[in-house]
Structures are given as structure tokens and as C-alpha cells.
Amino acid sequence: MKELIRSLTECFGPSGHEEAVRALIRRELPRGAETRVDAMGNLIVHRTGAAGGRRIMLAAHMDEIGIVVTHVDQKGFLRFGNVGGVLSMPLTGGRVRFAQGITGVIGLEKLEDPSRVPSLDKFYIDVGAPGPADCPVRVGDVACFNRDFEEVGARIVAKAMDDRIGCAILLEVMKELGRSPHDLYFVFTVQEEVGVRGAGTSGYGVEPEIALAVDITLTGDTPECAPMAVALGSGPAIKIKDSGMLAHTGVKDWLLRTAEAGGIPCQREVLVRGTTDASAIQVSRAGVPAGCVSIPTRYAHSPSEMVDYGDVEAVVQLLLRALAEPVDIG
Amino acid sequence: MLLQRLSEAHGIAGHEEEVRAVLLEQIRDRVDACRIDGMGNLIALKKGTGSSPLRVLVAAHMDEVGLMITSAEESGVLRFAKVGGIDDRVLPARVVLIGPKRVPGVIGVKPVHLLDKGERDRVTESRQLTIDVGATGKAEAEKLAPRGEFAVFATEFIALSDPSSGYRTVQGKAFDDRAGCAILVELLQERFPFDLVAAFTVQEEVGLRGARVAAGAEKPDAALVLECTGANEVPTTRDTSPSTRLGSGPAITLRDTSFISDPRLVELFRTAAREKSIPHQYKQPNIGGTDAGSIHRARDGVPSLTLAVPARYIHSPSSILDLTDFENTAALAREALHRLPRGFVP
Ligand SMILES: [Zn+2]
Numbered sequence: 001m002k003e004l005i006r007s008l009t010e011c012f013g014p015s016g017h018e019e020a021v022r023a024l025i026r027r028e029l030p031r032g033a034e035t036r037v038d039a040m041g042n043l044i045v046h047r048t049g050a051a052g053g054r055r056i057m058l059a060a061h062m063d064e065i066g067i068v069v070t071h072v073d074q075k076g077f078l079r080f081g082n083v084g085g086v087l088s089m090p091l092t093g094g095r096v097r098f099a100q101g102i103t104g105v106i107g108l109e110k111l112e113d114p115s116r117v118p119s120l121d122k123f124y125i126d127v128g129a130p131g132p133a134d135c136p137v138r139v140g141d142v143a144c145f146n147r148d149f150e151e152v153g154a155r156i157v158a159k160a161m162d163d164r165i166g167c168a169i170l171l172e173v174m175k176e177l178g179r180s181p182h183d184l185y186f187v188f189t190v191q192e193e194v195g196v197r198g199a200g201t202s203g204y205g206v207e208p209e210i211a212l213a214v215d216i217t218l219t220g221d222t223p224e225c226a227p228m229a230v231a232l233g234s235g236p237a238i239k240i241k242d243s244g245m246l247a248h249t250g251v252k253d254w255l256l257r258t259a260e261a262g263g264i265p266c267q268r269e270v271l272v273r274g275t276t277d278a279s280a281i282q283v284s285r286a287g288v289p290a291g292c293v294s295i296p297t298r299y300a301h302s303p304s305e306m307v308d309y310g311d312v313e314a315v316v317q318l319l320l321r322a323l324a325e326p327v328d329i330g
Numbered sequence: 331m332l333l334q335r336l337s338e339a340h341g342i343a344g345h346e347e348e349v350r351a352v353l354l355e356q357i358r359d360r361v362d363a364c365r366i367d368g369m370g371n372l373i374a375l376k377k378g379t380g381s382s383p384l385r386v387l388v389a390a391h392m393d394e395v396g397l398m399i400t401s402a403e404e405s406g407v408l409r410f411a412k413v414g415g416i417d418d419r420v421l422p423a424r425v426v427l428i429g430p431k432r433v434p435g436v437i438g439v440k441p442v443h444l445l446d447k448g449e450r451d452r453v454t455e456s457r458q459l460t461i462d463v464g465a466t467g468k469a470e471a472e473k474l475a476p477r478g479e480f481a482v483f484a485t486e487f488i489a490l491s492d493p494s495s496g497y498r499t500v501q502g503k504a505f506d507d508r509a510g511c512a513i514l515v516e517l518l519q520e521r522f523p524f525d526l527v528a529a530f531t532v533q534e535e536v537g538l539r540g541a542r543v544a545a546g547a548e549k550p551d552a553a554l555v556l557e558c559t560g561a562n563e564v565p566t567t568r569d570t571s572p573s574t575r576l577g578s579g580p581a582i583t584l585r586d587t588s589f590i591s592d593p594r595l596v597e598l599f600r601t602a603a604r605e606k607s608i609p610h611q612y613k614q615p616n617i618g619g620t621d622a623g624s625i626h627r628a629r630d631g632v633p634s635l636t637l638a639v640p641a642r643y644i645h646s647p648s649s650i651l652d653l654t655d656f657e658n659t660a661a662l663a664r665e666a667l668h669r670l671p672r673g674f675v676p
């Protein structure tokens with residue numbers, strides 16, 4: 001699975017430009033899978049259930065955060081805005097990659113007050129262009145942060161772990177899942193990072209009876225960080241609440257029960273800031289019981305998002321167990 | 331000129347009746363069906379020639395930013411709230427017209443002689459400001475301008491330059507988005523290959539509300555939002571580009587804070603503009619939001635694009651628009667829509 005995670009995370013896919021990720025996922029799908037791409041670009045894979053099951057939607061988003069060029073200056077430097085939640089701190093000295101493969105280096109102006117975290121308009125990108133006329137990049141072009149996948153002890157690190165790790169997990173579950181009573185929809189969504197946009201529309205189209213997002217969450221296990229009772233290596237995080245939704249208690253209990261029955265250690269997740277696709281699916285049409293299985297992740301929204309490989313495998317196991325049996329969500 | 335009539339009509343978010351009446355009168359004989367929905371959107375159908383199976387929504391919002399009376403003081407001056415995004419700095423000393431009877435009032439301002447030292451370089455917040463309708467006391471003020479009454483800037487539509495001089499700028503209020511409304515009326519003159527659903531929407535300025543229900547009900551295959559967007563090519567010491575430039579043609583939105591334009595539609599408009607030599611520009615990414623923010627998320631998703639007439643000083647009492655930009659926006663919308671491939675739906 002690590003090679004799959006490597007190719008997924010190294011793929012180019014800022015919100016609105018998920019084509020390459022979608023193509024890669026399509027190549028990895030089990031043969032003969034029933035697929036369609038909806039108007040927004042969500043990739044929907046359907047797997048018919050044996051009988052007596054529910055219509056369950058699992059969502060992982062294909063898009064990642066990035067930047068969009070807002071101005072090419074007189075000397076050929078680029079100014080940019082954010083695509084999704086871009087943090088200033090990890091930017092300086094970093095590199096970005098445009099769809100055509102062009103690399104840019106992120107630079108920072110001389111600051112009047114170096115003690116304050118600079119806003120994005122103080123940064124620029126250098127693509128090595130001698131002037132605006134020779135600049136290979138146009139206003140409106142988007143780029144992703146550029147960083148290779150690496151293994152670090154028991155952890156794996158990459159850009160866009162949020163949420164290619166979720167995409168990898170869905171693919172793995174699709175491959176490994178045996179007989180299931182459920183009608184399953186594996187949905188690889190677009191534009192999550194700019195406001196859970198693809199999940200709402202695909203949720204409407206799929207009209208599930210139960211929905212689960214598989215996405216990353218933050219942790220509280222690094223030096224002097226904000227407190228949060230989620231740690232790397234302690235297993236899947238079962239969402240209770242985040243800033244966009246309250247997980248359906250029946251769905252949450254189903255996941256907790258499944259973990260317990262399977263001897264899979266897991267953690268209860270309360271995320272103070274941030275949300276997932278589940279929040280949009282939950283309020284589509286007349287409402288959908290929704291929950292989320294999260295992968296604890298350090299350094300989220302930086303080019304080095306770190307997860308524990310054991311956690312990833314445990315999420316796959318949890319989902320395989322949960323989907324193999326009939327579901328009771330009360 | 332329709333743009334003038336629309337600009338001078340009053341219609342803050344939630345009170346679009348006057349604008350809608352003008353539009354209804356204009357389009358009634360041009361369309362195959364029309365209705366006013368539960369929120370007040372005016373929705374019209376112009377059937378296609380039958381050569382395309384598509385159903386395309388074209389939307390423009392009727393509402394403008396303005397004020398609402400919230401209470402009267404004992405002295406007879408009125409407190410108000412802003413409806414939509416207005417910069418507090420543009421308010422003092424403005425003449426406003428309140429309610430359907432257009433009761434005139436002035437947003438009070440302290441004469442310069444009376445300003446304390448600190449006051450001179452501070453912006454007075456809108457909740458500190460009052461509207462003076464010349465009432466001598468609370469009762470009289472409440473009669474003239476009851477609580478909940480709306481107010482708009484008293485702005486006459488004026489042609490700024492001699493149309494034959496090449497500069498064809500006009501000045502007025504609410505070009506955002508009466509310019510879009512006027513273009514949409516024009517588009518309804520002809521038949522397109524597809525069924526065109528025209529939506530003149532309500533409450534855009536307070537959160538893209540009308541468009542949401544219009545798109546939900548009309549189930550379009552694609553959507554075009556006609557807007558009027560800020561041009562701000564003011565001199566700056568930094569090497570940056572403005573949101574859009576007046577006189578540089580219609581602005582195509584690539585992405586803003588509310589949505590990402592469908593790349594196929596961007597390509598369609600880009601190609602149409604190039605091949606027909608229609609001047610055009612791209613709005614600087616990440617600025618503002620339009621009805622497309624609601625429409626593209628309707629139901630199972632609607633590929634959308636926003637095309638806008640640039641105008642200076644929008645969301646203020648007087649904005650300036652170039653009629654050539656206005657005409658080119660209509661021309662590009664028309665040309666691109668005619669080219670929409672019949673197999674556009676995935
Ligand atoms: Zn995510």
C-alpha cells in the first residue's frame with residue numbers, strides 16, 4: 001500500500017484541478033468497477049451489495065491545498081493567493097509545482113516587523129523567469145506544494161497526505177473487501193479544501209442512507225501544541241464532533257462497536273477547528289446519518305504531513321469489518 | 331436606456347419589487363414562460379431552437395447594497411443598519427432616499443470645525459451615524475421612515491463623457507448587478523440552441539440566497555452568472571495588478587472565494603473571445619463571490635462560470651462603468667453561449 005500512497009501523494013491536484021489524481025485512482029480501481037464522474041468532477045465507484053444491506057457512501061477527497069497565481073510582476077516574479085487553508089509559516093524556501101511541471105521557489109520580502117507572521121501577500125514565487133514576457137505561468141494557474149513521499153521510522157510523510165491517505169484507504173478497502181450486504185459507493189470528491197463543495201453535490205447524487213468520510217484529523221501529541229486527545233499510533237480516530245458537524249450517534253457507535261469487537265484500538269475525536277466532507281453530505285437532500293473515520297496527522301496543511309502507517313492499516317481493517325456485516329445505527 | 335432605468339430603480343436585498351417590475355415589463359413579450367418564485371426571483375424560460383438538449387441557467391441579481399432603518403432617536407434622527415457590504419467611509423454626508431415614497435434624508439456628519447483632534451483621522455462607524463430626514467422629533471421621524479424601511483443612495487444616472495469621444499463612461503448606483511440584469515434582458519431577444527432559463531435573483535448581496543433556490547428548482551445543466559465586478563486600477567507603489575481594469579472588456583472569473591469556474595466553460599469563453607476579437611480579461615483570483623457560489627452546488631452540481639462587466643467604485647453611491655465593456659460583455663456571453671456544445675453534460 002505504501003507505493004500507492006507514494007504515487008497518490010506525489011500526484012498534482014489542488015482544488016479544482018483533480019484530473020491527474022482522478023486518472024490515477026481510475027487506474028488503481030478493481031477491474032470492472034462501475035464508475036461515473038459527475039458534473040463537478042467527483043469520481044463515484046459503485047459496488048452492488050449481496051442483499052439486506054444499506055446504501056452506504058464513503059468519501060475521501062482528491063484535492064489538496066495549493067496556491068493560485070494572482071499577479072506576474074515586472075520582473076517575472078509571481079504573487080499568489082491561497083487555494084484552501086494555506087499557512088504562512090511553512091512557506092519560505094519551499095517549492096511549488098505547476099500542472100505543466102514547472103517548479104517555483106517561494107521567497108519572502110524583507111519584513112518591517114519580523115516578529116509577526118507575514119500574510120500571504122508578502123511572499124512571491126520565483127520560477128526563474130527573467131521577465132514577465134518569458135514567464136511560463138499565467139494569472140489563474142494553480143500549483144501544489146512540492147515534496148516527496150518518505151518513510152520516517154514507523155511513520156510516513158508526504159504533501160497531500162490530506163486526503164490522499166483517505167483515497168488510498170478507500171482503494172485498499174475496495175480491493176480487500178469480500179462479500180458485503182451493502183450497496184457501496186466509494187466517492188473520490190473534489191474541492192473539499194475550499195469548502196466541502198464536491199461532497200455536497202455527490203451526496204445529493206448518490207442519496208446514501210449512511211455516509212462516512214475518511215479524512216485526516218489533527219493530533220495533540222507534539223511539543224507545546226494545542227491540547228487534543230488524539231495521538232499518532234493510537235489507532236483510527238472516530239469523529240464525535242468537529243466545527244462543521246456532530247457525527248450521527250448511531251454511526252459513531254457502530255464504528256466504536258466494530259473497533260472493539262475487532263480488537264482494533266481507536267480514539268474518540270473532538271476536533272475544535274476544521275471539518276470534512278461528512279458535514280456536507282449530512283445536510284444533503286433530507287439529511288443523511290453521517291460519521292467520519294479519521295487518520296491522525298501531524299503537521300496538517302504543511303508540505304510534510306505525517307501519519308502512522310499502523311494507524312492507516314488499522315483504518316482499513318476497521319472499515320473492512322464495518323462493511324462486511326449488516327449495520328445497525330439505531 | 332434600460333441600464334439607466336434599472337440603475338435608478340430601488341431594490342436593496344429583500345426589497346427587489348421595483349426592479350422586478352421593470353424587468354418583468356421588459357421581458358414579458360420576449361419569453362415563453364415566466365414566474366416569480368417563493369423568494370421573489372423572477373424566472374423566465376426562453377425555449378431553444380430544439381437543436382440542443384441542454385438547459386442553461388443565466389442569472390443576474392436584482393438586489394443592491396443599501397441601508398435599513400432600525401430606530402428613531404428622540405431628536406428625530408434615524409439609526410440604520412447596512413444591508414450588504416458597504417464601506418463605512420462612503421456613508422457620511424450622502425443623500426439617501428427612504429422607502430417606496432423616496433423620502434429624502436442625509437447621513438449626518440459633524441462639520442470639520444467641530445471635529446476633535448482624534449476624530450479627524452478616524453472613520454466613524456456606521457452604527458454611530460444617523461440619517462436626518464428633517465424631522466423635529468421621534469414621532470415625526472417614525473412616520474416618515476418607519477422601522478424596517480429601506481434606503482438607497484440618491485444617485486442619478488449620468489453619462490460622464492461624450493459618447494462620440496471614444497470614452498463612453500456612465501456613472502450611477504447599483505451597476506452591481508443591474509448591468510448584469512440589462513445584459514440578460516438583451517440575451518432574451520433571441521433563441522439559443524438550448525432552453526435558456528433566465529433567473530433575475532434576489533438577495534445576492536446578503537449571501538447568494540435567491541440563486542440557491544432558483545438553481546435547485548430549475549435543474550440546469552450549466553450556468554452563466556452575469557455580474558458587475560470591481561475595477562480598481564488605482565496607482566500603487568507596489569507592483570501588483572488590480573482586480574479588473576475599466577475598459578479592458580468583460581472579466582472572466584477563474585476562481586473566487588465562492589466557486590471555481592468550470593474549466594471547460596473558461597475555455598469556451600476564452601476561445602469565443604479570441605476568435606471574435608472581443609477584448610476580455612481575467613478577474614484576479616480569490617476576490618469576492620457571486621451567485622455562481624450557490625448555483626454550482628445546487629443538487630448534484632452545476633458547471634458554472636461568472637462573466638462580469640468591470641466598474642469602478644462598486645458598493646458605493648456612484649460607480650463608473652464603460653459602455654463598451656458593457657456591450658462587449660453582452661457580445662461575449664452571446665457568442666460563447668451559442669457555441670456551447672450540445673454534448674456538454676458529462
Ligand atoms: Zn482533508
Ligand SMILES: [Zn+2]
Pocket residue numbers: 506535645
Ligand atoms: Zn455586489
